[in-house]
C-alpha cells in the first residue's frame with residue numbers, strides 16, 4: 219500500500235484560546251448559558267482557530283460523487299443514472315447545494331470519483347476510479363488501490379481549499395445507493411445489525427426497506443471474516459465518495475481546518491475518519507440531524523451534537539451549508555456583545 223498519510227498527526231486544539239473564550243462568554247451581557255448551543259459553538263471554534271474571538275472565513279464546499287455496484291440489488295428508489303445527471307445540475311447551478319453555496323458566497327467544487335456513464339464532465343474534477351464500486355454483496359466494493367486513490371482525492375480537495383485560505387470545509391456527497399453503503403459501513407464499525415441503521419434513503423417503501431436490510435445483513439455476513447480494521451472495512455463496504463470524504467476530513471484535521479459535517483452518509487464517513495485517525499475528532503462539527511433514521515445512532519457513537527434538525531435527507535452538503543449562518547452568528551455574538559463591565563450592567567442574579 220502507498221504511504222498511509224492518514225495516520226499522520228493532526229493539529230492540536232488551542233486550549234488557552236478555548237479557555238479565554240469560555241471566560242469571555244461568562245462576561246457577556248446575558249444570563250449565563252442563555253445562548254445555549256451558540257455559546258459552546260463559539261468556544262469550540264475559538265479552540266480550533268486559536269483566538270479568543272473566532273470568525274468564519276470563506277467556507278469551501280466539495281461535493282464528492284460516486285456510483286455503487288450494490289444498486290444492482292434494488293436498494294434505491296431512484297435509478298443509478300441520477301448520480302451523473304446531478305453532476306450536471308451541480309455545475310449548472312440548479313441543485314440545492316449550488317443555490318446554497320451561491321447564497322453563502324462559498325466556493326463549490328464537484329468531484330466525480332467514478333460514476334456510470336462515460337466522459338469527464340466540464341467543470342468537474344474527474345478521477346474515473348471505475349464505473350462505480352463493485353457490488354459488495356459479492357466481494358469487496360473497492361480494490362486497495364481504488365480506496366487509497368479515493369482517500370487521496372479527498373486530501374487533494376483540502377489542498378485546494380487551503381490554497382484559497384478557506385476557513386471552513388464542508389464535504390457533501392451524491393451517489394445513488396450510498397445510504398446502503400453507509401449503513402453497511404456503520405453497522406460493521408459499530409457492530410450493529412442492519413436493522414439499526416437501514417432507512418428509506420431517497421424513499422423506499424416498507425417492502426423495499428426490508429429487502430435493503432436483508433441485502434445489508436448478507437453483506438455484513440460475507441465480509442465478517444475480514445475483521446474490523448477501519449481501512450479494510452471502508453474498502454469492503456464503502457464507496458468512492460465515502461472514502462474521499464473520510465480522507466478529506468482527516469486531511470482537514472491534519473491542517474487545522476474545521477469541518478462542518480452534513481447528513482447520514484457524511485457522518486458515516488466522519489466515523490471512518492475517526493477510526494482511521496482518532497485525533498481528527500475535535501476538528502469535526504456537525505451541521506444537522508438527518509431524517510434518515512440511522513443518523514442519530516452514528517451521531518451518538520461520535521458524541522456529536524448537531525446544530526439543526528429540520529427533517530432534511532438530501533445530502534450534497536445541504537444540511538451543513540444551512541448551518542453556516544448559525545456558525546457566523548455565534549461568532550458575531552461572541553465577539554460583538556458587550557461585557558457586563560463595558561455596558562455597566564449588573565452581573566449578579568438577585
Ligand SMILES: O=C(O)c1ccc[n+]([C@@H]2O[C@H](COP(=O)([O-])O)[C@@H](O)[C@H]2O)c1
Nearest residue numbers: 294393395396397419420481482508533
Ligand atoms: O444526507 C443524508 O442524510 C441523506 C439521506 C438520504 C438520502 N441522501 C441522498 O440520497 C442518495 C442516496 O439515497 P439512496 O436511497 O439511493 O441510497 C445520495 O445521493 C444521498 O446524497 C442523503
Ligand SMILES: Cc1cc2nc[nH]c2cc1C
Nearest residue numbers: 296300392420532533534
Ligand atoms: C434528484 C436527487 C438529488 C439528490 N441529491 C442528493 N441525492 C439525491 C438523490 C436524488 C434522487
